[in-house]
Amino acid sequence: xxxxxxxxxxxxxxxxxxxxxxxxxxxxxxxxxxxxxxxxxxxxxxxxxxxxxxxxxxxxxxxxxxxxxxxxxxxxxxxxxxxxxxxxxxxxxxxxxxxxxxxxxxxxxxx
Amino acid sequence: xxxxxxxxxxxxxxxxxxxxxxxxxxxxxxxxxxxxxxxxxxxxxxxxxxxxxxxxxxxxxxxxxxxxxxxxxxxxxxxxxxxxxxxxxxxxxxxxxxxxxxxxxxxxxxxxxxxxx
Numbered sequence: 153x154x155x156x157x158x159x160x161x162x163x164x165x166x167x168x169x170x171x172x173x174x175x176x177x178x179x180x181x182x183x184x185x186x187x188x189x190x191x192x193x194x195x196x197x198x199x200x201x202x203x204x205x206x207x208x209x210x211x212x213x214x215x216x217x218x219x220x221x222x223x224x225x226x227x228x229x230x231x232x233x234x235x236x237x238x239x240x241x242x243x244x245x246x247x248x249x250x251x252x253x254x255x256x257x258x259x260x261x262x263x
Numbered sequence: 264x265x266x267x268x269x270x271x272x273x274x275x276x277x278x279x280x281x282x283x284x285x286x287x288x289x290x291x292x293x294x295x296x297x298x299x300x301x302x303x304x305x306x307x308x309x310x311x312x313x314x315x316x317x318x319x320x321x322x323x324x325x326x327x328x329x330x331x332x333x334x335x336x337x338x339x340x341x342x343x344x345x346x347x348x349x350x351x352x353x354x355x356x357x358x359x360x361x362x363x364x365x366x367x368x369x370x371x372x373x374x375x376x377x378x379x380x
Binding site: 161186188193194195196197198201242249250251253254255256 | 308355368
């Protein structure tokens with residue numbers, strides 16, 4: 153079965169430092185990968201997606217993600233973290249007719 | 264556009280009661296789905312629909328029913344609530360991609376927080 157892993161439950165980073173939130177996917181055809189963000193008591197919001205083409209995908213709020221086929225990874229990155237980036241981040245893969253979500257990574261940006 | 268709306272925002276039920284969680288979208292999306300979110304488990308798919316009149320089961324369908332009589336609405340029914348159904352429920356919708364047969368970005372509602380006592 154298709155699966156998405158987010159190996160870190162929690163990521164802490166100081167404001168102004170670069171951040172990385174990790175995601176790996178299981179191999180099945182061509183992946184179709186997404187990142188979503190969830191702020192407290194809100195629904196998920198789309199950040200970016202990878203379909204084909206450039207391995208570096210740019211998205212909302214200054215986030216970007218790097219697709220690495222050999223490592224089956226799709227890590228989310230931002231060059232300079234903001235306190236307001238603190239939230240729960242989900243990686244997802246589209247498989248069959250549905251999306252498979254990772255368990256989520258809580259990002260805390262410390263002032 | 265209101266996007267994806269869900270009602271109610273909060274609900275408390277007693278074990279054995281039934282209820283319907285409402286979901287509506289005004290984006291003319293064909294694909295709609297229901298997820299439940301539990302701590303440490305991410306989002307798990309309950310049921311989904313690829314168009315009016317078509318529904319199918321997801322990863323955790325037991326105890327839930329759905330129907331899709333219109334493009335806009337996709338209600339989720341709890342038949343006999345159990346404490347294990349205490350969760351936050353999200354509805355989402357998306358449109359098909361032009362090529363490749365896949366659906367595009369999902370848009371999520373604000374969620375319904377359900378507690379079953």
